[in-house]
Amino acid sequence: MKRRTRLVSIVLAAVMLLLSACNINMGESKEPAKGTDSGPKTEVGAQKVVFWHAMGGATTKVVDQLVANFNASQDKVQVEAVYQGTYDDLLSKLKASMGTNEGPSVVQMYEIGSRFMIDSKLITPMQEFIDADQWDVSQLEPNISGYYTFENQLYSMPFNSSNPILYYNKDLFKDAGLDPESPPRTFEELKIAADTISKKGKAVGANFAIYGWFMEQLFANQGAEYVNNGNGRDDLATESLVNTEAGVKVLTWWKDLIDSKAANNLGRKTDDSKKAFSAGQVAMILDSTAALKGLVDSADGKFEVGTGFLPKPEGAGEGGVIVGGASLWMMNSRPEAEQKAAWEFIKFLTSPSEQAYWHINTGYFPITTKAYEEESVKENLKKFPQFQTAIDQLHQTKLVKATQGAVMGVFPEARQIVEGAIEEVLNNKKSPQQALDDAAKEITAKIQDYNRTVK
Template sequence: ATEIQWWHAMSGPLGEKLEKIASDFNASQSEYKIVPVFKGSYPEAMTGAIAAFRAKQNPALVQVFEVGTATMMAAKGAVYPVYKLMAEQNEPFDTKTYLPAVTGYYSDTQGNMLSFPFNSSTTILYYNKDLFKKAGLDPNTPPKTWPELEEMAKKLQASGTACGFTTQWPSWVNVENLSAWHNVAIGTKQNGMGGLDTQLTISNPLVQSHWEKLAEWQKTKIFDYGGRQAKADPKFFSGECGMSIGSSAARAAILANAKFDLGYGMMPYWPQVKGAPQNSIIGGASLWVLTGRPQAEYKGLAKFFTYLSKPEVQAWWHEQTGYLPITPAAYDFAKAEGFYAKNPGADISILQMTLNPPTENSKGLRFGSFAQIRDVIEEELEATLAGQKSAKAALDAAQERGNTLLRAFEKANQ
């Protein structure tokens, strides 16, 4: 069989499920063998694939997190667009079968899907029902707003829980999804979707007041910062924090590691912001096909994408991981199987994504060098939480440093 390497960034239970998808595909036919290769975190997998491409040692397929989208789209000679691959290999591919929020994220301005949307997530609230009970809180009522969350956090602490809440992916939660959820732009030109000449607008009253609150809460551990990416997870798994806001796909690891009854809620919103809550945006990753490999590998990849497009395969992946059902067909499949009736709360992610029709501020983001810009934002947030900078000074700095990166990206890709 023709072997096709698939570089990815899924570890723990997510990695196991990804390997199962590959081996199921391999067992379904005998001509091609997908070989998953774990390459570290999302940023490491992306940087590794770009370096490998330059050295002509790249795999045919790489999983790239959503923040790398603009960078991959700009890497024209390196990428074999998925719509083109499917057409040239005569495999059916209808982008209309995906949720518009997903198609929009990975399509060019002509509406062509450039990468294959494999694992889309969004940020949701998780809470520890056992600790809620201990605090005298209703275990079936998560907080809806930030002031409610603050009150609940105080009650959790009064009953002996060390911290109210933590979050994964600090910028994704506390800037990117916060803004979409409140229908506030984080950049000009439809959050960068309308062109490379975009500017960040993150230093705005919404984000400033949210960061001020986080810094205030950090002092008493109503909020406790746990690090970048998914580094905050142990705080929630262990019961140190009673609530956590993070990827809908954190579900797999929480269910595997935590020994408590898990509750789900939508992200909290600030009630003084008119129109909130709006809808949340996707994160996660998509699959990019890189050029320079033998033709047979591309034929096999097209077949693999057709396999991944089956509603039953998509529904399985969604149910096992917490990633979104990215096509209505997969959502219907999961419903018909009785998945949500058996797993209350597992549909919060999709309900939140589709709560309202997306606006220019809530349909997604597309900023060049956004992996680096996220590092800048998180560095500035860390300075705020450590009391070294005011929220406004940190956000002004993040905005300015981010815009410098955007201008360099624009110049390099004119």
């Protein structure tokens, strides 16, 4: 027995020695040796790219399909998409991964995280790949790419892009004697329409979720900048401008709608606003263009959904909407070969056919102009003609500092502070001017603290 056991041990040792000498790959990907430029591989000849994103719910499946389309289109790069939760969750996880080898090759980041991404010094500007490849930037929607352009450099590639629009119930408009084909374009017109509908007693005239993004958009629509130094684009922003005339006009109008019962207050959640609209309880709401398909589908058989431009005060300066959503950033902590492979994936995503698929299945804008020439997009526009409003609003926006969008390193915190100020006004705790003065002071302090850490 001892002799047999010893023989088995000798044979096993010989087999292990042989496997080691031949360096047989047992199907596990290996980390590259430090200092090499190979990056992780999924299989021989295929470069692995890890893509972190925050597209939850049904949109996760659309992202997964885009990745599957790319992986099937070639055999040199394999992309792995990893859902990381909300935008805020994703940002927290990205921060935790910095300085380690556990981070992504490319990451989706919401637009208000742009200043942080640049200041982190951990990204490779997309412009470097564009220049090396002589890739034509003019194929992108200029009012979308404009947000992510700093000092004439495109730092990240737009991905999911949206604007806010006015959604309204055409049936309630008819019932109130209002023209269902003429949505209000100004604060004053919206107040009249909301008053008229509310007095009929069937529904409340309007509801706007307490969402900081709406305040940012209503500033831009008046041609007003949100922070100093050219909206933080000429130099680092050092001061919040949320307490200027544009902000006071917005909150004064909003509070008047509530006080006169032309509108109601359902809090911060946009989902609650959408549910009330879909149930026919409110006649007008503000929401993202990405919500269009869901709102039209939920109203099917109950009422007809209309869409209009974001309203502005009468006599307001020339303005427009800011692109919302997120973009794709290249992490410079990854090897060069991996970054180049990720660039191939990013280029694939911008192709008209993939942008058409993305737009139709999510409601986000195509970022590539030629996507509108795809038959599938044309058919979808026939099915959802309300989206033409979003296209027209985007194209009629003149790209200036106000509409290009503000940038500051503490934007997520600033948005929360503004939402708190709106609540204080609507709940009769402070006047519009006082609430915004306090908010501006707090945001400015946070901006300046952030700037000191950057410098």
